[in-house]
Amino acid sequence: MAAGCSAGSPSDPAPAGSSEAPGAPTSAAAPPASTAPADAARQGAVAAYLGMWEDMAAAAKTSNWQDPRLGQHATATALTNITRGLYADKANGLVTKGQPKNSPKVSSVEPPTDPTKVIVADCGDDSNWQHYRADNGQPANDGPSGRRQINAVVERQGDGAWRVTDFGIHEVGSC
Template identity: 35%
Template sequence: MPADPQAAERARALAAYRAMWVEQMKAYGKASEQGAELTRYASLDALATFRLDLAHMRRSGVVATGSLGHTPKVTALDLHASTPTATVTDCLDLAHWQEKHLKTGQAIALPSDQPRRYQATARVERWDGGRWMVTQYTPHGDRTC
């Protein structure tokens, strides 16, 4: 009996989302996309969002250290669309995340109104060849989890 194709596609979409975060953390750790493979997992609006973040970090002289906690789940899947899509809903956890000044290494406190755990959503699309790509990423800092 063949495996559940929807479960397999959910797993592939989720794997692409997780891999995108691995590459994004490499980039945030040095405020540069160089050496990170963001374009392998993110494109379109999502990639533009991350590149804007990196540009802001460079201008501010800030890098991110530590780790960002995640609990992503595929909350919607449409394999019948002309471009199959998945929606990933994640709970980001900032407990072990730290921004620092690049030159001094001094920690930068998060704003007092910044929730330490908040939701984010991503649109992940299956492109030609079966490859899943994160095409939209939206943090929802006003939605705690």
């Protein structure tokens, strides 16, 4: 959504500026240029965050803790926690069916002028993403499900890609 708003803003001043004076578009273009890195960071971070959950859901169908997709959107502590969780599920004979539902929002962008770190807040819902016994397909009944607060740190990596570096999941009903 932020991209749609920022894309609409430059197109509105440009026609007005071009009809007024040649110098006007330059001054009108300056503010979007200063917010463009922050907008790009927000978009990249949210895409990485959602990608991490999609990758995890795909790998969780078979508890494949070695799935190469897992490192595409997660690294550091986040990747370690995901692979450890999937390894434990595999060892315990569990698979996960369904998909998580996420509603991420950017809490902060640091530093604002050339962001390298974005904090994402989410009220994720795991009601339709549950553990089942791999041997008989029965529900694992491993606790309550529902909406939970999730906080994630997403950082720009040396290759320019945004990846989740850490995340924390709170108890059901925390959002």
